[in-house]
Structure formats: structure tokens, C-alpha cells
Amino acid sequence: MSAVQQALAGVKVAEFGAYAAGPHIGKMLATFGATVVHVESRSRPDGFRLEYPPYKDGRTGVDRSGCFAIFNDSKRAVTLDLKNEAGVALARQLIGWSDIVIENMRPDVMARLGLGYEEACALRPGIVMISSCNMGQTGPRAQTPGFGSQLSSLSGFCGLTGSPDGPPQLLYGPYIDFIASTLGASAVLAGLDRQRRTGQGALIDLAQYESGLMFIAGSMLDYHRDGVVAERASNRDPNAAPHDAYRCRDGQWLVLSCWSDAEFARLAGMIGMPGLADDARFATLGARQANETELSELIGKWSVGRDASEAATLLQAIQVHAYPVNTIADLFDDPQLGYRRTWRRRRHGAVGDLACYFSAFDLSDVPGDVTGAAPTLGADNEYVFRELVGLSCEQYADYQGLGAFE
């Protein structure tokens, strides 16, 4: 825990979310000091606990999932049976305690449970609620179920990845969910800030589909304005050549790109062929694009003689854009990510130490932190409902007797 009061200290969040799109919003808030309570039930834990690998040592179990762990560190976990009146009653008390409600169920589910925005406003005036789902809360396809991994196809990303003469390519996991969670976090915090200043609450309807389109907004305008349909083009870019990945001696890949003739001249010098800069086949951007295959072979002959990291360092020293293609394992050894303490090891209640992802940003005066690994299922029932919500010992026992925590 950081010694200074964190930016979101005192902010109370109830998260009725599962998988990635809801919980990742809560994680970002928790990293900067918000108290985030993740709500599941024992009969239906968060799907990321059970439905997808990895599991520690390959053995399944609700408290062994890496998928769940990576989006839920620094939070509190409670179990409530929302099919049980007593469970719903406690959910309502939790909402009454909170400043923010995050939910990513299908539209109308929260309202059917008696936990929708109107009820939440009555329980806690000025509450900020975000509802995030595939298509948004309205429209002809509002009720369409969907996984983010497939929504990345509907929103253009898969079709824009790969070779022009090959099939579309998968992006890893529910790619678009994290665009939506990022945009959702900015909206929910803006709502919180207004609440703090004016007392006014907000209901935010975030469609994951629409969020994704903000990442291709330029291509959308290109189509609307000029009828241009962007297409997948392997690793090519219209404004740079070379602009590709090259194999290196250590089996790793290196990417590099040249954004001016001068930058290409520096590259040509580095690969021992300074004459290429004046060669009619490569002297201009257009010429380099027209003779791309030939150029790639020449660069590839240089790159296979070096390790990727060494090659990138040599190129950066002469101001050429380059980086080794980090595999996932490499992310744990990357010196720049290490400097930023991107991975923070924290003790998990069931599976030992885990590397938790910190944040893409940090604050100079009140830095964020990972305050603990993801909680085990229902780990904080007593703390949350006794200490935060304020149930007496007897009340807690009564609810327990009624099966509220199942």
C-alpha cells in the first residue's frame, strides 16, 4: 500500500460484473485507491474463474484461474445469491453504500433483479452507474449475446489484420473488451467527479461495439468522406517503407520502420549498404514500396546475423525506429517495463505469488499501486458486509442463515 492517500481513496464501487469488460473497469479504479467490491455467487462464480485456462499448475478450481486473477487484483470479493430475496436485499444495501455501480450483464437484467438505475438512485442519490454490453442498452440488436473475441470481428479489427490475400486473423482474447473498459473508466470517473462537485449522478450506457469504433475512427471518416474502404495489408503502412518484421539470429523477430529518406539512409548505412540510399530502386518512399520484397531480403540478411535486442539497440542509436517483437514472456524481461514496475508480485490466497499488471499510467504525486492479488471467492463477505456496509453480528448471521451468501 502506498504511504500517501491515493487519488481515488474513499471512492466506493460495487461491481456486478464478470469476465473482462466490467471487472477491468473496477481494476483500474482499484489501482488508484478506490474500494471495489466484486459481486459473484457461489452457484455462479465469475465465468473467468472456471471457463478458460490458465489455471495454476493446470489444475482447475475457482481460486486457481489466471484469467480471473489478472482483472481482479486490488479488489474485495463477495458472494451474493441474487436468486434469493435475502441476497438481493444485501445487494441493495451494497448499492446504498457505493458511489459507483459497474455492471456488464445483458440489458435489463439489473432492472429485473430490482437493482437497476432507478432503484439505485433511490438507494443512493447521486450514484453513477455504468452498463456495458456488446451492443448497448437499446437498438434492434440490444439483446444479442456475444463474446468480445467475436465482437472484434463485427467492429472491423479481425478483417483489418493479416495478409490481403489470406483470411482475417484472430486477435488475442476479447480484444475489444479492453477498449470498452478503458473508455468506460474515463466516463465513470468523469461522472464521479461531477457527483463530487454537484451531487448529480449519471447513467452511462456504453456499447462495446461503439467503443471499438473509436479506435478506427479515422478509417470510418475516410469511408464516409471519400468512400475509401481500409483493408488488411500485412505489416505495410502507406507512409513508411521499410515497415515490417524481420527474423533475427536468436529466433526472435525485429520490427523496424523508416519514415523519411534520411532515416532510410541511416538504416542503409547500418546494414552495410549505404549505396541503397541513392539507388533508384530504394531512394524514395514510392520506390521502396514498389521494391519491397527485394528490400526486405536485404534487411533480413542483416537481421539474421544479430539478436533482435542487439539489432534494435544498434538501430535506435542512429535514430531508426525499431523494437524487438516482445513475446508474452519477453514482457517480463523488457527493461523499460521493468523500470516502470509494470508487473508487481503479490501473494494470492490460494496459489502463491502472482504477477499483477499495474497500469499504463501513473500519477506523480499520488501514485497507484497493486494492493493485493485477486481475492478468492467470497473472501471478503464478512469484512464488506460488517465493516463497510455496517451489518451487526446478529444481522450478518441472520443473512447467512437465509442463504444470502451462497
Place this chain on the structure above:
Amino acid sequence: MFSAYRVLDVSNRIGWLAGRLLADLGADVIRVEAPGVSIDSADWQAYHVNKRLLRLDLGTVEGRCTFDQLIAKADILIESSQLGEANARYFEWTRLKKVNPRLVQVSVTPFGREGPRAGWLASDLELMAAGGAMSLAGEPDGPPTRVTVPQSYGWAGGQAAVGAVTAIVHRTATGLGQRVDVSAQSAVILASSHAAAFWDMNGTNPTRCGAYLTGRSIKGARYRAFWPCSDGYLNFIVYGGPAGRRTNSQLVEWMRERKAALGALDGTDWKRFDPKLATQEQVDELEQPIAEFFLTLTKREFLEEASRREMLGYPVSTIADIAHDPQLAARDFWQDMPRADGSVQRHCGSYAIIDGVRPPLRHAAGEEVGLDALMDEFGAGPQLRSMVKPERQFL
């Protein structure tokens, strides 16, 4: 929600989305460009709609003096100066906080403001490589691949917006500004979802798998993700679990209604089908009639019928498909912005619906505001001009 705030945006391409998102939330965002810099590209227009444009040359002493006066009255400054660059010292927080201690300075750079590679050059290609995303896209035996339309700038700009608002929440509580340091490389890691957990927990290094889903069958079978249809591709996967069972049953029902050949699908008990246990031969037998059926469908037909049947799966949209999707029209996602020359430009509208309304975009891309008018709006009059003394070493 954010209309109480003034934002100055001098970021480079890496940070453009941040200001756009803050503008969509209601902030008054002023984009600063030097006189003569072209603003015609689709990217510039798309990410600067809803902002106003101020032409000001920060390469001159006078321009920087003037800009300091605006900073003194702004709430958020978004900039992208990188270690080693000429303007990095001008944008030092230790200097800026003397100009405006309530300022939230958002620095959006490829690798963050400090560190062994903070000065390295990077475009989208290098950032998608550095953040691990490229290693997971492309054919398994081919090169790592990036999404053709740059993504790292979106990841960085999106995280910058979260950082900006986080710091503003803190300022509302304490009155104090601070610097937000955003690394695009770190932001790109988000694109790889839970992949890092495979390495951390079990020492397995995830790899790219092209157009197929692998790793789901203990017998090594791979599942097709992309299927040719009559006008493009569909994304459909033979899943297990409750949603998969429903999807598979509905697909067979649909094929039966269309009198399509069912092959091995006929008689498959989806309640008992478990993708984890299927062999490649079994998967191929199931997929073959599906492939033939999908060839008879258009993308739009699949989208509408799959939605009606509550099946998982979506078409692989092109930009044109997205532009004409009725779901987006029904939610008023697109907004036509009139321009000074009488033309109309269609933009992605504000990214969220707030209290039942999508906040309208207020400014056409490139809508200019004059310096004097802006100084008046900011309350940066002559009195203030004389109060802020530029520090010569930064000019």
C-alpha cells in the same frame, strides 16, 4: 459531465484520442497547431472533431509566452514531449506547476517519460511489437502481424484519458494538480488480455494461431474461426458450454429449415458434446456441413438471423458494413457535422450515452478560435500576461 474543464491538447498522434474522449465527456478542448500545419488527414479530422483549433507556434519565444498564459488558466494539458526532444524541458512538470499548481499535465509518450528506453523512437509498428500484441497476431508459421489501422495510439490515448480524469478527481478533493505519465507500450499490453497469466502461472508462452482457435482440445484439435460466406467472412466457433450448446442447436435448426445437408451435425447431442475432448477428425466432420451452409449466406443475413436466434457469432465486417449497420443508426451513433464550406462530415459520435442522450458533438473538425478571443474566454487578460514571467532557459 466534464464541461467544467478546459483542456489544451498539443499531443502528437499518440495522444490524440485522449482529448477527443474528454471533449465527448463535455470538456472544452483546444487543439493547438502551428500555423500552416495541415489538418486534412482523416485521422486528424476524426480525432479533433469536438475540439476547437488554435493556431499558435510553440517553436517561438512569443508563442511559448502566450501558451504559458493559457496553461495558467487551463485544467488539463495533454502533450507528448519525449526524453531528449527539444521541447521536453519546456514541458517539465517542475516548471509547469509554477505556472499553474492546479494543472493536470498528461504526458503521453511511447515508453513513458523516464527509463532506459524512454528516448527510443516508435511508431505504431514498434509499439504493437513492444507491448506484445504483434507476437499474438498472424499465421503461426508466419511473421508477427499488426492490425493494419494503428491501434497503439488508441490504447495510449484511451489510458491517458483515464489518467487525466483520475487526477482531476484527486484535484477536486485536494485542489492539487500533478503529472500523469502514460506509456503507450504499457497500454498495448491490455490488448493481450490474460495472455501474461499463462507465462506467469505455468511458464507457457502464448503464440499466434492465425485464423483458428487452438488450445481448447486436449487431443490437439483446432477449431475454425473464420468461414467464407457469399460476400466475405463470418466469425463462428463451435463452442461448448451453455451459450455454445444453444448456438449449435440453433444453427442445426436453422440449417434444417433451409434444407441444408447436415452431415455429422445430424444426431450430434450438443448436451454431451465437449470441445475439450474432440479429435481433429470429429471437428472436421462437424465443420464441413457448416462451411457449405455458410457459403449460401450473406454477412447481413447471418448477423440478423444469428441475433434473432441468440446465437454466438458475428460477420467479419468491413468498414463499409459498419457504416451501414442499422444498430448503430438506431442508437444515433453517427453525427453529421456541418463545415464552414457548407459540406457535411459524418463522424463517430460521442462514445457513450449519458442519462439517455448521446452528447452531441459541438465543434466541426478544424473549427478555429482566435487567440484574442480565447485569451478573453480563459480570462488571460493583460494583467495575467504580465504576471507570468517566462523562464528564459526554456524559450
